[in-house]
Each structure stands twice: as C-alpha cells, then as structure tokens.
Amino acid sequence: MSTEQNKAGARRFYDEVLGQGKLDVIDEICAPGYVDHSRDNPTHDLAGAKQFVAGMRSSFPDISAKVEDMIAEGDRVVARLTVTGTHRGEFMGTAPTGKRFSIACIDIVRCADGKAVELWSEADDLGMLQQLGMSPAQTQG
Numbered sequence: 001m002s003t004e005q006n007k008a009g010a011r012r013f014y015d016e017v018l019g020q021g022k023l024d025v026i027d028e029i030c031a032p033g034y035v036d037h038s039r040d041n042p043t044h045d046l047a048g049a050k051q052f053v054a055g056m057r058s059s060f061p062d063i064s065a066k067v068e069d070m071i072a073e074g075d076r077v078v079a080r081l082t083v084t085g086t087h088r089g090e091f092m093g094t095a096p097t098g099k100r101f102s103i104a105c106i107d108i109v110r111c112a113d114g115k116a117v118e119l120w121s122e123a124d125d126l127g128m129l130q131q132l133g134m135s136p137a138q139t140q141g
Helices: 003-018 025-029 046-059 125-131
Strands: 030-036 064-073 076-086 100-112 115-123
Touching: 003 025, 003 046, 003 064, 003 076, 003 100, 003 115, 025 030, 025 046, 030 046, 100 125
Parallel strands: 030 115
Antiparallel strands: 064 076, 076 100, 100 115
8 A cells, every 4th residue: 555545544543433433433544453562552452452442531622633744664653642531421531620731752664455554653641641640740850
C-alpha cells in the first residue's frame, strides 16, 4: 500500500474512532494481530484499543485529536497531535471537573497491507493530569 493510504488510515483513527466514537472502524483500519505497545492500552491488542477509546470518550465526550504533522515513509506513519477534551465523566477515579485539557502526543504506526499492525504512542499524561487538577503543578527548581 502507498504511504498516502497508510496516512489515510491513521487519519480515520483520529477523526472517526477517537473523535466520533466509531469503535467498529478499528476493525477496518487495524490488522487482526494488531499490537499496541503503548502503556495506556490495557491488553495491547484490538480489544484493548477499543476499551481505551471507549473509556476516554466516556470521560471526555468531546475528545479530539488535531493532526499538526503527519509524515509517512515506507511502512511507517508518524503523527504529531494536539489532543483536547473536557472532563465530563469519571476518569481514574476522579469525578468530572469540567476542566479542559490540551496535550501533545506523538504516534508511530507500522502498516502492512493497508492496515495498522503496530502502534507506539507517547502523550503528555502528566500535563493532562495537571490541567485537570489531578496532579500538583510542576515547580521550578
């Protein structure tokens, strides 16, 4: 598959799955043996990806990912994202605060035959918790 097709699959994840909650799209854009190396995916597979997205959408119904940069070469797609949302449902045992967050995220997706087969994702989790008031703000040393 072309790099443009691989990028289109990644965009579908951000727009349709994360942004609109269409969990069935995961089965269309990810291979059956998909492996998510991210610490946020509880089982590191497709079921865990669906569980993660469902949980995030429950906690942050307006969650969205804006693609700032997307680069594809060979079988890899790299995306630099800004992820935003409003805390409207319980998250990590914390009742909704109504606070918004905006964090940076970097994803690397390996594709085969037009589908995602592996994901590595790094997000500013601490920044998100601080913005939601769930972790103390960092202080200058």
